[in-house]
Amino acid sequence: MSKLSTITVHAPATVANMVCGFDVLGFAVNEPYDIMQLTLVNEPGITIHNKDNYNLPTDPDKNVAGAALQALMEELTIPVGFDLTITKQIKPGSGVGSSAASSAGAVAAANYLLGNIFSQEDLVRFAMNGEKLASGVKHADNIAPCIFGGVTLIRSIFPLDIISLTAPELFVTIVHPQIEVRTSDARSILKQQVLLKDAIRQWGNIAGLVAGLQQQDYDLIGRSLEDVLIEPVRSILIPGFDEVKQRSKTVGALGGGISGSGPSIFMLSKEKEIANSVASEMEAVYQSLHVDHHIYITTINTNGVRFLVP
Amino acid sequence: MSKLSTITVHAPATVANMVCGFDVLGFAVNEPYDIMQLTLVNEPGITIHNKDNYNLPTDPDKNVAGAALQALMEELTIPVGFDLTITKQIKPGSGVGSSAASSAGAVAAANYLLGNIFSQEDLVRFAMNGEKLASGVKHADNIAPCIFGGVTLIRSIFPLDIISLTAPELFVTIVHPQIEVRTSDARSILKQQVLLKDAIRQWGNIAGLVAGLQQQDYDLIGRSLEDVLIEPVRSILIPGFDEVKQRSKTVGALGGGISGSGPSIFMLSKEKEIANSVASEMEAVYQSLHVDHHIYITTINTNGVRFLVP
Numbered sequence: 001m002s003k004l005s006t007i008t009v010h011a012p013a014t015v016a017n018m019v020c021g022f023d024v025l026g027f028a029v030n031e032p033y034d035i036m037q038l039t040l041v042n043e044p045g046i047t048i049h050n051k052d053n054y055n056l057p058t059d060p061d062k063n064v065a066g067a068a069l070q071a072l073m074e075e076l077t078i079p080v081g082f083d084l085t086i087t088k089q090i091k092p093g094s095g096v097g098s099s100a101a102s103s104a105g106a107v108a109a110a111n112y113l114l115g116n117i118f119s120q121e122d123l124v125r126f127a128m129n130g131e132k133l134a135s136g137v138k139h140a141d142n143i144a145p146c147i148f149g150g151v152t153l154i155r156s157i158f159p160l161d162i163i164s165l166t167a168p169e170l171f172v173t174i175v176h177p178q179i180e181v182r183t184s185d186a187r188s189i190l191k192q193q194v195l196l197k198d199a200i201r202q203w204g205n206i207a208g209l210v211a212g213l214q215q216q217d218y219d220l221i222g223r224s225l226e227d228v229l230i231e232p233v234r235s236i237l238i239p240g241f242d243e244v245k246q247r248s249k250t251v252g253a254l255g256g257g258i259s260g261s262g263p264s265i266f267m268l269s270k271e272k273e274i275a276n277s278v279a280s281e282m283e284a285v286y287q288s289l290h291v292d293h294h295i296y297i298t299t300i301n302t303n304g305v306r307f308l309v310p
Numbered sequence: 311m312s313k314l315s316t317i318t319v320h321a322p323a324t325v326a327n328m329v330c331g332f333d334v335l336g337f338a339v340n341e342p343y344d345i346m347q348l349t350l351v352n353e354p355g356i357t358i359h360n361k362d363n364y365n366l367p368t369d370p371d372k373n374v375a376g377a378a379l380q381a382l383m384e385e386l387t388i389p390v391g392f393d394l395t396i397t398k399q400i401k402p403g404s405g406v407g408s409s410a411a412s413s414a415g416a417v418a419a420a421n422y423l424l425g426n427i428f429s430q431e432d433l434v435r436f437a438m439n440g441e442k443l444a445s446g447v448k449h450a451d452n453i454a455p456c457i458f459g460g461v462t463l464i465r466s467i468f469p470l471d472i473i474s475l476t477a478p479e480l481f482v483t484i485v486h487p488q489i490e491v492r493t494s495d496a497r498s499i500l501k502q503q504v505l506l507k508d509a510i511r512q513w514g515n516i517a518g519l520v521a522g523l524q525q526q527d528y529d530l531i532g533r534s535l536e537d538v539l540i541e542p543v544r545s546i547l548i549p550g551f552d553e554v555k556q557r558s559k560t561v562g563a564l565g566g567g568i569s570g571s572g573p574s575i576f577m578l579s580k581e582k583e584i585a586n587s588v589a590s591e592m593e594a595v596y597q598s599l600h601v602d603h604h605i606y607i608t609t610i611n612t613n614g615v616r617f618l619v620p
Binding site for chain 2: 020021022023024025153154155161163165190191192193194195196197199201202204205206207208209210212214215220223224229
């Protein structure tokens with residue numbers, strides 16, 4: 001087996017749902033990110049090495065990056081293999097797209113080494129196999145922003161229809177309270193039926209959010225960051241949620257909510273200083289609750305997976 | 311009583327819902343429109359004259375324009391009255407905002423004569439009283455586009471939050487099959503509960519439509535003109551609906567659906583020639599069904615109520 005070429009990538013964390021866009025909106029952030037080094041080898045097969053302490057499986061059938069790479073390899077006609085080293089910096093289960101970063105980062109890196117033979121939509125399609133392994137469902141609201149960067153709308157999964165939305169500069173404060181919320185639990189507590197009047201309010205808000213992002217209207221973005229369907233149910237699983245949200249808005253945040261299925265909470269701000277104040281409020285809430293936590297102050301990542309060209 | 315000043319306005323027809331934007335989207339068209347002449351008089355009270363054959367009530371308490379003007383007058387501190395002559399060209403009950411045109415046209419004309427003392431939001435608020443008289447519900451998805459022009463999003467009614475959306479040039483073909491669909495019937499057949507998965511698909515589509523309009527992406531507009539919740543139920547009330555839709559798309563329409571609560575059907579096209587072909591298809595469908603009908607080939611009205619300054 002000989003090594004043909006190597007690339008190192010940074011695969012960013014992502015915030016799915018974006019409050020009123022359950023299952024269809026997501027955005028990438030500049031921090032945290034996973035570091036992945038992928039080497040193309042001339043022998044079929046995938047080997048995975050972990051350089052972190054999360055004890056994730058290295059069997060490619062059980063590793064989300066492996067599942068994504070396998071999907072990509074099925075559409076290759078040349079006999080190549082991959083050697084992948086993952087340094088995970090996005091904590092699994094934190095609700096900021098840890099599995100998506102691994103899946104998306106792996107196939108984006110592979111495509112780079114193969115001479116960009118696949119489209120970004122193809123990469124999303126491959127990476128969704130990692131999400132299926134992680135949560136049982138093929139969803140793209142973390143994968144798509146991780147690969148495309150920025151804010152993305154997944155209008156439809158079958159067929160895949162991804163739209164990049166322009167957005168003004170936004171600062172993002174994320175707190176990860178270290179409690180466990182399983183994606184499957186967060187999904188199972190949702191009602192399968194909702195009131196039409198609530199659904200109307202939700203699609204008024206998502207329309208307002210998309211318009212606000214594209215018109216760079218911060219006030220409209222803030223007014224539209226309202227979720228009358230999912231947040232009232234899911235936020236019960238996250239201690240301190242209401243307090244974080246209320247205190248963040250008091251210090252000037254535009255709004256925010258649960259990141260993906262939680263437990264992380266994100267808040268958007270127009271200015272860095274406000275994002276810092278939001279972080280202080282989050283800190284105060286979880287210190288008083290005696291819950292271990294991590295806080296990130298970051299911005300929207302407009303490029304998606306970053307390639308560290310040697 | 312002495313006449314102080316007079317204005318004639320054209321109050322445009324409007325298409326509410328716009329397929330996937332039930333209760334929150336609407337747009338104004340250049341044809342048809344109502345012609346309304348309003349005179350400011352120095353004696354409180356409202357007199358209404360009809361110059362058409364629709365036999366609408368002239369009692370201001372029972373006329374939608376009267377109800378709208380009364381709401382406006384309640385916020386006036388000066389003792390004035392109005393004399394209104396309506397030449398209705400938008401057939402009542404056709405589903406293209408006939409009552410909204412009367413209500414919006416009346417208060418827009420009044421505001422003009424009063425020196426524009428009210429905001430456009432105020433006018434929407436007043437005109438919704440006409441809608442309440444017509445249908446029992448204060449809704450703004452015809453009123454707002456009639457007053458603002460273009461495509462409007464009503465993100466919220468209480469508090470009122472109206473957003474003007476930019477849109478590329480679009481040709482609109484409207485057919486009004488002369489059957490009766492009462493707004494109250496069209497509303498009562500809707501289920502109060504919907505499946506969350508259908509609601510998600512709907513808000514993916516409205517987000518796609520708003521993005522498509524603002525990005526001037528005709529393909530995306532077309533793909534997003536899908537309604538999985540309301541149209542399947544309401545279209546049953548409109549003979550020929552499926553055939554009109556299918557044949558319109560075959561000749562190149564981007565898409566379309568029920569206008570408001572029907573029975574009118576609208577189709578959007580990128581080019582005039584396609585809008586003409588769509589009209590021919592509509593014509594063929596309703597001729598074969600032996601249903602009387604009117605067809606309009608028009609464009610989006612970006613100005614709203616038009617003031618014919620003498």
